[in-house]
Amino acid sequence: MNLETLIGSLMVARVTGNTDVRIEGIEVDSRQVKPGDLFIALKGFTVDGHRYVSQAVEKGAAAVVVEEDPETEDGFPVIRVPDTRRAMAVLADVFYGHPTRQLKLIGVTGTNGKTTTTHLIRDILRDWGRKTGLIGTIHMMVGDEFYPVKNTTPEAVELQRGFRKMADAGCSHAVIEASSHALHMGRTRGCRFRTAVFTNLTQDHLDYHGSMEDYRAAKGLLFSQLGNDYGDRAEEQPLAVLNADDQASRRFMEETAAQVLTYGVENPADVRADDIHFHPGGTRFTLNTFRGSAEVDMKLMGKFSVYNALAAAAAALGEGVPLESIRNTLNRVKGVPGRFEAVDEGQPFTVLVDYAHTPDSLENALATIREFARGSVYCVVGCGGDRDPTKRPVMARIAARYSDQVLITNDNPRTEDPRQIIDDMLAGVKNLSEERVKTIFDRAQAIRYAVKSAQPGDVVLIAGKGHETYQEVGGIRYDFDDREVAREAILTKG
Ligand SMILES: CC(=O)N[C@H]1[C@@H](OP(=O)(O)OP(=O)(O)OC[C@H]2O[C@@H](n3ccc(=O)[nH]c3=O)[C@H](O)[C@@H]2O)O[C@H](CO)[C@@H](O)[C@@H]1O[C@H](C)C(=O)N[C@@H](C)C(=O)N[C@H](CCC(=O)O)C(=O)O
């Protein structure tokens, strides 16, 4: 695309140099710049991208977008804007040809359940015969192909590039996780969402957002940013799918101009689960909706899974998917990698790997386990470094309340001292004996200990890392997979 055309999308831009050049791509990382790219300098949390303008130019950048004038040769195209991050979202959307105008885009936000709900929505749409893209914590998917992602919700450029791939591959829908970080940083600006889904709001990420109100407000952006330039039919208009049982929904309802669909269990809602029955193989309930009722018997366990199923069902009904089809998919779905994933080598006790890394998700996971555990419950758990420290004692307390023995261990200490993280956790379980709370820094050892201790009928929950295949220590990611370590431990035990 010609630079002149591209920057025609920016309202405030001071342009110097020759703009009659061809732009081959957009890049925010100087190390990745290829000849012909437009380099956008972002002020990051660690470094200022403006420091790398000269490196980008050396690597062949055709032009740069900056907030401060760099030292470049006369005639080199420099676009100066007040806010490069804001400009980036516009430029990426234009450069990739507004891909979200060709897709029905569904965004899912909330503290817990985003990955699960997006996968459920994708599966429902796929079974209904719609090719669908997905972007989230585990991966990006274009139809049935997988691609790696660095962030749950990537930066605008990567996001729009992904959407372009989906549109070109013939996807009709895209479903993404919209993290609060991404919404707050404006990574999703430039996306044209048709549907915004809210799962729930509980404590997390207070290190970044500062307060629960600011955290909530970040999530609210997904609802306030829903557009209104669609067709006349209900399926073409913007839609907010809200959890009737979560207080924050009331605020989102005020903040959105879109039509609203509610789902819930406790309060009146457009999409409800009634007569919920938990059994060893999963969960049965009646799905009562404004389009009729259906009996669901799904393999997913726990009340929180009912909420995820309801959120996905409501979003799918909003797309016009028949209720029967939704029910059939919910009944078929086996689960999402690393979410309540059983490691089963035929042993007489249960080992579950789950991504619970917040107080609320840990409580949900353990409460669900308590409902079916016949014996003792072991919980292997740690807390991430460089993340909200206030959740550490709370998570340890919850683990102790619901388990017979807690194994406190490492979970991505990142740049923090593992001892400090574990001390923060232990502060929540001060008076408990080692029989109840034991510290084993090495996560593999902690898993082995729990597996070795487990007797027939017991349950071992390995919480916090789910699908992750690494342990991040001091900025380095070492190969590590809870599922592999648990499997080996089970086989060794024999
Ligand atoms: C706090 C945060 O969100 N950080 C994100 C941010 O990193 P940063 O600000 O530290 O970047 P930086 O290193 O300062 O670099 C600034 C700029 O200089 C550029 N640069 C840097 C070095 C160089 O040699 N050349 C160069 O051009 C960088 O490409 C960047 O554009 O920009 C990076 C590139 O887009 C992100 O990958 C990174 O996410 C990090 C990995 C992260 O952990 N983020 C978490 C907090 C996050 O966003 N999480 C949410 C999910 C949360 C949840 O669901 O619970 C998510 O959506 O992933």
Ligand SMILES: Nc1ncnc2c1ncn2[C@@H]1O[C@H](COP(=O)(O)OP(=O)(O)OP(=O)(O)O)[C@@H](O)[C@H]1O
């Ligand atoms: N609706 C829910 N309410 C509470 N807890 C949930 C819910 N759904 C899932 N969980 C718990 O939270 C964990 C993470 O689930 P999931 O990966 O779907 O959430 P997420 O919102 O995508 O998380 P992240 O913010 O890390 O991307 C699960 O392993 C489970 O323990």
Ligand SMILES: N[C@H](CCC[C@H](N)C(=O)O)C(=O)O
């Ligand atoms: N999206 C979450 C994932 C946390 C996973 C946990 N294993 C940890 O490292 O804290 C975060 O970045 O805060």
Ligand SMILES: [Mg+2]
């Ligand atoms: Mg996720």
